[in-house]
Amino acid sequence: MAKIRKVIALIMVAVMAVVMFAGCGGESGQAGAGDSTKAAVGTAAVSSNQQMDVPKEKVKLSFFLSQTGWGGEAVDPELMAEVEKVIEDRTNTDLEVIAPPQSSYNDKLNVVLASGDIPDIFAVRKAMDNIHVMASRGYTMPLDDLIKQAPEITSLVDQTYLDYLKADGKLQGVPMYVPLSKFIWMRKDVMDANGVKLSETPTTDEFYNEMKKLVGKGVIPFTFAKFLDNLPFFFNPFGAYYGIGEKDGKYIDGFNTPEAKEALAYVAKLYKEKIWDQEFLTNENTTIRENLFSGKAASTLDYYNRYIYFITEAENVKAATEFVPIYELKGPKGQGGNLYEAIQDALCISSKSKNPDRALDVLKYYVYSEEGVKLRCLGVEGKHYTLENNVITPTEKAKNSGYKCDVNQFYLYYPKITDFGFKWSETIEKLIPQQVKFNDETNRHLGPKYSIPSNKSDLYNKNLSGYKKKIDEISSKIIMGSCSVDEGYKEYEAFWKSINGDGMLAELNK
CATH class of the missing domain: 3.40.190.10 (Periplasmic binding protein-like II)
Known part of the structure; x- marks a missing residue:
């Protein structure tokens, strides 16, 4: 070898x-x-x-x-x-x-x-x-x-x-x-100081109303990384799917549904009213984690195994607090589920x-x-x-x-x-039972995850990368308010036509 x-x-000297x-x-x-x-x-x-x-x-x-x-x-x-x-x-x-x-x-x-x-x-x-x-x-x-x-x-x-x-x-x-999954971790000190009352499975309305209390209080209410494949956490409450999904035994374009539009409108409202991190498009994972454990942010979306990490890092920077989970948000029809990444x-x-x-x-x-x-x-x-x-x-x-x-x-x-x-260490030994509890509980709140077989559609194999890039692009525009939901989806539908999306679905559903 x-x-x-x-x-x-050679890679070191040439791109x-x-x-x-x-x-x-x-x-x-x-x-x-x-x-x-x-x-x-x-x-x-x-x-x-x-x-x-x-x-x-x-x-x-x-x-x-x-x-x-x-x-x-x-x-x-x-x-x-x-x-x-x-x-x-x-x-x-x-x-x-x-x-x-x-x-x-x-x-x-x-x-x-x-x-x-x-x-x-x-x-x-x-x-x-x-x-x-x-x-x-x-x-x-x-x-x-x-x-x-x-x-x-x-x-x-x-x-x-x-x-x-x-x-x-x-x-x-x-x-x-x-299989990996993510949910929202929140700082208890910020919640207590501002009267924020949220259960482990609040509704989308409750999340909005309670997090609104943190706006203008010198803390980012919810910090989010630039990776928009984390958006399913906010799609799941509306029964939407961020990508090609399944419904009634058939593959569908989960991004182009009334439910997906409703989900994006919800996230855009969180952003517009400054609940959602205004700098999210440049945030790395290290940024959102530091924001949370340092006290710059009240909450973030991260992996289920982060409890001990957040506790110890917060103590290291003199910002100690307890961290509490929000496993999922429940939507208008009672749907939900965490961000389930599977493999x-x-x-x-x-x-x-x-x-x-x-x-x-x-x-x-x-x-x-x-x-x-x-x-x-x-x-x-x-x-x-x-x-x-x-x-x-x-x-x-x-x-x-x-x-x-x-x-x-x-x-x-x-x-x-x-x-x-x-x-x-003595600190970690005390925290392990609680972390194990979180590990076990997160599996009771898994969101949907669909696997698309590679041998079903040549168009899917060809278009997958461009498709994912486009739904991220459209989502970011809608969230940041640079276009309306209708305008964003008008652009998306033109893209779908350009890649023969209907033909792709037909191949998948043969």
């Missing part, structure tokens, strides 16, 4: 216009088979009674994953190499890890794939939208036969979520994380891999075993962290390289770890 490194080097994916609005950073008595992963050299069963023959494999995918997100090359050593030891492989920065991951993956030298294992972001592109271009290997030999995966992952990752009826990857990132095996079974072994260990998930989230004891009085403490080297010693990361993975074999 030396060719890959040459390609990566290559290879754009396959839309940007990811989320991030991609839960729990298992393994020795539960083992506190965490140690060095690569392990005693025989701890050694996992591995094949005798060592093989070479390449693994393409962003910098933040290795040991608590520490990006120091030496620390990443320590994680690599452990995986190699547990799976008897010789790994070539290619780890571009998170911000440029998609572009660099696209270039590498186009070069024809496909890594044995690689991650695909926004997989429910992009997995069919990978399959149609011949990059991925169907895993249907291999997965039958992997009870470590099938015993944890519901078949529904594997079905989301099919193209042409064949499984093209496995989920990197559990965001997937791990695929190259169609050209000479050892796909061994590549799957690496995934079974690193993503679907308790020990592997600990390695992914924590790194290597003595390198990334130490245990002082049985309390986990990051090393200076790890702290200086972006390390996150974060229990919240474990809630993103399938094997559920309840016994870490060590203690988190």
Whole structure:
């Protein structure tokens, strides 16, 4: 795979216009088979009674994953190499890890794939939208036969979520994380100071009326990131769908419905009356999170596993408070649901891999075993962290390289770890039960999510990227008031006609 490194080097000195994916609005950073008595992963050299069963023959494999995918997100090359050593030891492989920065991951993956030298294992972001592109271009290997030999995966992952990752009826990857969802987190101190009274499932009218109390009070009532694929949280209460959806067993243009227009009019009202963040189109995820935990904003939309993060970060900046959830808004007809993303990132095996079974072994260990998930989230004891009085403490080297010693990361993975074999800080230990409660409750409020099969319509495959871009464009114009709902949809209908949208739906519904 030396060719890959040459390609990566070329990327550093030239901008290559290879754009396959839309940007990811989320991030991609839960729990298992393994020795539960083992506190965490140690060095690569392990005693025989701890050694996992591995094949005798060592093989070479390449693994393409962003910098933040290795040991608590520490990006120091030496620390990443320590994680690599452990995986190699547990799976008897010789790994070539290619780890571009998170911000440029998609572009660099696209270039590498186009070069024809496909890594044995690689991650695909926004997989429910992009997995069919990978399959149609011949990059991925169907895993249907291999997965039958992997009870470590099938015993944890519901078949529904594997079905989301099919193209042409064949499984093209496995989920990197559990299904993800978002809801609104609110600062209790701001609510109390301004008499805001909201339940965990308020109506859209209640949300508007109560949040109006915060306008002009020196705080952003609701801060929102620029990623408009988060709008479904506000579409769901109106029975609308942000994209191609389903109704009565048929695929429909969910964006062009009376319900979607009603939803956009509602969000536009929130924006016009300054409940909605006026700077939302430039906000990164880091911005909205800092706005919330610092007290600049009263609320935001974020992942269900953020409770401990917000509590601890607020304390760090001397803005401590309790954070309360709004799981969903209820619309005029009682409809609702949170922002359900289902499968965001997937791990695929190259169609050209000479050892796909061994590549799957690496995934079974690193993503679907308790020990592997600990390695992914924590790194290597003595390198990334130490245990002082049985309390986990990051090393200076790890702290200086972006390390996150974060229990919240474990809630993103399938094997559920309840016994870490060590203690988190006293503060975190007290917060864990409440976070687990939020984790469990969010699954009772899931919004709709539809998977469109890639083999049904050539027009859909061709138009998907442009379609998503257009509905974001129209939505932003309507929300910011640069056009009315009617004007926005007049422009949208012309676009729909230009891509033969009706023909696309006809193909999907054959």
